[in-house]
Amino acid sequence: MNSEKVNMLLTSQTMKPFNVLMCGMAAFLAGVTDAVTFRDCGSTGARVTGVEISPCDSEPCALRRGVNYIARVAFKANANSDTTGFSAHGTVGSRPMAVPLPSNGVCVYLFPPCPIQAGGSYVYSYTGAVSLNFPLGVTTLRWELLDGTGAPFVCIEIPVRVV
Structure with missing residues (x-):
């Protein structure tokens, strides 16, 4: 695998949990404020x-x-x-x-x-x-x-x- 594909794969894999966390946090705050x-x-x-x-x-x-x-x-x-x-x-x-x-x-x-x-x-x-x-x-x-x-x-x- 070339380095561009590795970087893209790593970025997408680390961004998914972050995006899920941010969406969850936004939904939580919308419900409690x-x-x-x-x-x-x-x-x-x-x-x-x-x-x-x-x-x-x-x-x-x-x-x-x-x-x-x-x-x-x-x-x-x-x-x-x-x-x-x-x-x-x-x-x-x-x-x-x-x-x-x-x-x-x-x-x-x-x-x-x-x-x-x-x-x-x-x-x-x-x-x-x-x-x-x-x-x-x-x-x-x-x-x-x-x-x-x-x-x-x-x-x-x-x-x-x-x-």
């Missing part, structure tokens, strides 16, 4: 860089009652913060609805963990089910990460549809 449209609603200490809800295959996200979802909020801190809590709520029709969140603190869901340092990049990740009592319909979900004074260190609004 469910970025959603959001609006900053007055973050005082951070710049939100992305919001994901998984699974979410439409805008607004259709959230089924009783089903677990993963919500991730990525942000870059502009200031140090001792986070004290978080809240989430929405309004369906004219009825305000609080989203029940666990009371075990923000730091459990934050990576890297607390304390929040200026200049650091963080991801808040929470997995939970939509309450069976949450009314059906379209709402704007407001999520706030509160600083030591109770001000919204991070504040975002996300349109969702509860089904």
